[in-house]
Structure formats: structure tokens, C-alpha cells
Amino acid sequence: MGRIPCCEKDNVKRGQWTPEEDNKLSSYIAQHGTRNWRLIPKNAGLQRCGKSCRLRWTNYLRPDLKHGQFSNAEEQTIVKLHSVVGNRWSLIAAQLPGRTDNDVKNHWNTKLKKKLSGMGIDPVTHKPFSHLMAEIATTLAPPQVAHLAEAALGCFKDEMLHLLTKKRIDFQLQQSNPGQGNNTTVPYSKQDEKDDTVEKIKLNLSRAIQEPDMLPLNKPWESTSTRATSANFEGGCGVFPTSVTGYHHYGPSSFANEGGGSGSPWSQSMCTGSTCTAGEQVRSHEKLKDENGEEFQGGKEIKNATSIFNTDCVLWDIPSDDLINPIYREAFNNKE
DNA sequence: AATAGTATCAACCGCAAGAGC
């Protein structure tokens, strides 16, 4: 028979809230609190679903909310946290007083994602993807590149292909004009040229081409052994699995050593094709282990999200200048 | 000035897990 609806939809108003409705809800909650959202609309004289009331209150009416633009510092915080926890908007929002998960999510989707993408950084992995894909582009035929770009970077395929096209030209120019190859397309292209990670990835890409189906389906982190291991915290810091190089460290070191670390720049995209995020890899209810080997659970169980961030391995308990990708820093400093 | 395209963000949806019985 399916799921029981949370309320009688026929008798429920939907869409934008009016000021009168806001007043009714606010004054009711001021008097009675927020216990039992199902009853609140009834008691407050609102023809709304309880869920809708809760959302309106938490995302808009709550008196402690900020409604203005995101500050530079807030944006930096979002980017940093997203690089560690992925799309765990509630966790990120918990670090930003006055901001809701919806705010953060919207801001990420409408502004920050594009900003990073425009900077040549994959917003999913927070790694500069251009140098890697350019390497691949020099060795593979375009259809293969397109296929792999899609598999590896999912929803950023278009941006990637754009960069690839540009990069291929740059590389060709570089090769034909040695010494003049001033590649300004994307930051970090020089720094990682010898990165053996690239070689490893290329090797795996070659294998992927031979077995195209493996890309979206191969989810090693779902296997019992890998899953268990990947959920562990190494030394108290987050370690994410990669199907290519073992583990990708998503802690300060990987920022400090951007692009030169042991992790695969595309490991996260690789893992689920188009929609994988760090958050999906450390699912909210997976058991995690802290540095003492004690289990805890991510996400919803952690009512006070700061508990994660106040451990000995506080990823951002470090001066932001030491932590954040220099590319980010530059971009944020140039923030319009 | 009109229209089309794009960006923004409030609101909705379904799912999953916790709480309580």
C-alpha cells in the first residue's frame, strides 16, 4: 500500500509562506516550543504540513539565523569542510553559526561549486583535475578520454572536456615549442608532472578501457574488507579509500602537499561514477573508529557536530592558511 | 521593451534512523 503520507495533502497548503503564516508559526513556537511538529500546524491554526512548518522554522524563522551573504571566512570554512566530509551539509552548517544546511547546500551548489570548477578544481575531490586529465588526453584517443572523463568526474564532464580540449592544445604547443610552454591554463600543472600517481591512474584507466563496465560498478569500498578498513581513521584523521592507490588522505597533509600526495586526485569520483562524495564514502551511519580504536558513528548520531571537529585531529584547528589549498586562498582573496 | 536564458533559494520529497511503546 505504500508509505503513509506525513499529512493529508488535500487539506494542506503548499508553496511560499505568507507573513501571516510566519507570524502564526513564530508566535506559537515562542509560546509552546517545537515539540511534535505534526501537532504544531493544527494548534497554530495553519493549514500546513508539520514537515513544512519544521522546515520553515529551521530554515527561515529561527531567530538565530543569519540571512545575509556568506562571508569570505564562511566560504573558506565550507570549502574546507566539504573537502573532508563531502555533502554532509548539516555537519558543515553546524560549524557556521546562524547558517542552515539548506543555506550551505544552496550556496555550494550555486556559487562555490562553480567557483572551484572554474579554478580547475574538481569540487567533488577538491583536487586540481586538469593536469591529470591533460596527461591522459595526451595518451588516449578522444572517445576514450570522453568516456573516462565522464566516469571519473561525473557531473563535471563538460568542464573537463573543455579543459581537456584546451590542455591538449597547450601540450601540443609545449611539445612543439619546448621552453616556451607557458601553460597558464590551470594552476598546478607543472608541479605534478612527474607525479607517479598519474602513472598509476593511467595504468588503471587503461585497464578500465579494457573493461569499461568496471568503472561505475567497481566499488571496492563496498566489499567487506575494504569497507571496514576505509571507515577507519588513520591516526585519528580521515582516510578515504581509493580504487587506484589504496588510501587517499584527506587531511591537512593533502592540502599542504596538494597534488603531490600519495592519493589519487580522482579517487572519489572513481568510486561511484558521477555522484560520489566524501560524505557518501563515510556514510552517516557507518561505524567509524577513533584514534583509540573506539567505535563511533558518523552523521546523525553526532548531535553536536563539533564533537568531530574537536578531537586531537582537528583538521581545521590549524591556521587556515596552512590548511587550505593555495588555489582556494588565491581565489578567495580575489573574491569579488 | 520584449523575450529567452540563467541564477538563486525556498520549499518539497523520500529515505533512513532514533525514540517510544
Next chain:
DNA sequence: TGCTCTTGCGGTTGATACTAT
């Protein structure tokens, strides 16, 4: 232990505002 209800979450949608042509 299992069921129901409630709550929280992340993804998605749609209305509106804004910009370009």
C-alpha cells in the same frame, strides 16, 4: 523484538529575480 511515529538529512524542484540579447 518489532512496530509506529517523529525527526533529520540530502537531493531535487519550481517560482522568482536577474541578465543578456
